[in-house]
Amino acid sequence: MEKLIYLDNAATTKTAPEVVEAMLPYFTEKFGNPSSVYSFAAGNKEVISGQRDIIAGVLGAKSNEIYFTAGGSEADNWALKAAAEAYGDKGNHIITTKIEHHAILHTAEYLEKRGFEVTYLDVDEDGKVKLDDLKKAIRPTTILISVMFANNEIGTIQPIREIGEIAHEKGILFHTDAVQAFGQVPIHVDEYHIDMLSASGHKLNGPKGIGFLYIRKGVKIRSFVHGGAQERKRRAGTENVPGIVGLGAAVKRAAATMAERAEKESKLRDYLIERVMEEIPYCRLNGHRTDRLPNNGNFSFQFVEGESLLIMLDGKGICASSGSACTSGSLDPSHVLLAIGLPHEIAHGSLRLTLSEETTKEDMDYVVDSLKEIVGKLRNMSPLYEDFMKKEQK
Template sequence: MNRPIYLDNAATTKTAPEVVEAMLPYFTEQYGNPSSVYSFAAGNKEVIAAQREIIADVLGAKSNEIYFTAGGSEADNWALKATAEAYKSKGNHIITSKIEHHAILHTAEYLEKNGFEVTYLDVDADGKVDLDALRKAIRPTTILISIMYANNEIGTIQPIREIGEIAHEHGILFHTDAVQAFGQIPIQVDACHIDMLSASGHKLNGPKGIGFLYIRTGVRIRSFIHGGGQERKRRAGTENVPGIVGLGAAVKRAAATMEERARHEIELRDELIRQIESEISYVKLNGHRTDRLPNNVNFSFRFIEGESLLILLDMKGICGSSGSACTSGSLDPSHVLLAIGLPHEIAHGSLRLTLSEETTKEEISYVVESLKEIIAQLRKMSPLYEDFIKKHGSEK
């Protein structure tokens, strides 16, 4: 292969050329501060408003319900912390799941240290939340349910509509971290009873450093950053106009190409899964086989270490991941894989490959051939594998 095969699109995506082109004037020509009163700068207020409309239309929301942030992690922090503060007179209990992104889990842990109680729901072997367990976890003091739309590691899509219905039946706010799902699959906030939703630009071919939090009208969420009147006094700071324009362009592009892109990615995703399962022994597909993001493939390979696998793949020009990019430096196995019931030794041998609209069948074939070679090489050096073969005989 003449170019790197980039299969880590869950970590970040390439900024689309048309997105870069849309952003450029706001660095060098239309660079005024939107809060200034003169027309040269004030025109950027209208530009920001136009991007809000684009995003709101895709979600079936109102434009004044879209609040720009520096990314998905900030939006997650805002949703949990500000809701906890605003609704603490009603209760101090929050429900989430054990497979959330660390932007949710670490924020929940912070809130626990400050007097709040958090229930972390188990998930099944496919990574799905059990709706009956969710109902049983609800207390009179529950003020928020936060369940991610789709998992960033194993790609499993949650029953969001049903979760939203349960939340609203009990008068509880419902937040979803949709960082991986937004732009990949259709999302309608009213149909799914979503009160707050987090998203990030760089997951859908937009720029890094920009995202948004959807906040339904009537939700009494507090300001997250103080110091100015921006974002209707809820998020102070001079607006990132180039980033907002880039996000709007990326959302518009994602909405226009979603159906065709999903069809292409699902075809290649399923072919990659098929080839790995048929040509490599002792593997396990992680995540739901069908209710998963169009571009997500996650496997555990027995008797190997994921870190060694990633290094050898990199030497062949293949970019993958062993899990979330935010925790890729950790030596601990993925909390998501442990939550779906994998033992440590199998969870350590995991590989996440996330495709894009640019991924080709030729690349998929090259990746599988490379995996076969690398895994055979690593297993030859594994005493665990040697002992297993001695005990159980040769491979299938």
């Protein structure tokens, strides 16, 4: 393929060259098991501690509050399942939202089958949680609130500080899935009253298969994987040293470049949004116009089927998605778009474009010009569009 414009960075990002370089020695030269006592291997334990320090420093946390996982989905599972188990004697009620990633929603369903009660909060048309609804949902038996920091599909950033304050006032644990937000926007766990936070390396130019769960000191969380003393006896298994080193390098890089990246990406995002909304009729922007991730644009095009749109974009060298990569094989419309009130036929015509620091204005122009052409072709083949236009012309 001669041309490639990658605009699916919410699904995964390219591993940065300096991250790969940092990891390489730990595959071939410094390959020892950190649990071994001899110095050749034991040095890797110090290396792991150093990566904890980097991540904790970015979050305003303590190093011993960072636990490495295989990614964001595992961290989400751990937060919900282990908290439910540890605090089950206090209550059996959990609050989350209808627009969470399936790592949260499916875990919540799993807990419901085991006797826990879960409230799934509605969101407004921009995808934001209504704080009054959250307050009304709290019960004496509520033990955990889990609300994602920013939505992976529509990019809307939640009022996390206010949600954390409400949770802490009531003595309820607060977890946030920050997989899309960590490394994109500043997060300080004390300022936001966060007790647990999930993140993943491959969303911020780090490697796949590595992430972490922040667990505030004093939170009762049971072990998630049994069989060894790793991760302070809470997650057994030989540590993924190359992945941990790569995650640390990616977090350090993301923190150093965050302000500059956010400024550049948000300008290009706004340019993309303005061109699409002005030049393609019967189009809707999904998500909050300003309280959204710097790199996220999500649109719905009436009279267009999302899968056909993606295939034709791919033919022009443009990589995009219609929603979460974890549900890309599903024929059902996005649960997020349905939750913000879109009808099925419009939700099916959605497109998510997520930028990176390498995206250019020329890329945006090429994408919008291609979109105009493709949407026009697809609508010209649509009987629904033809009927609609006939009615409009009467």
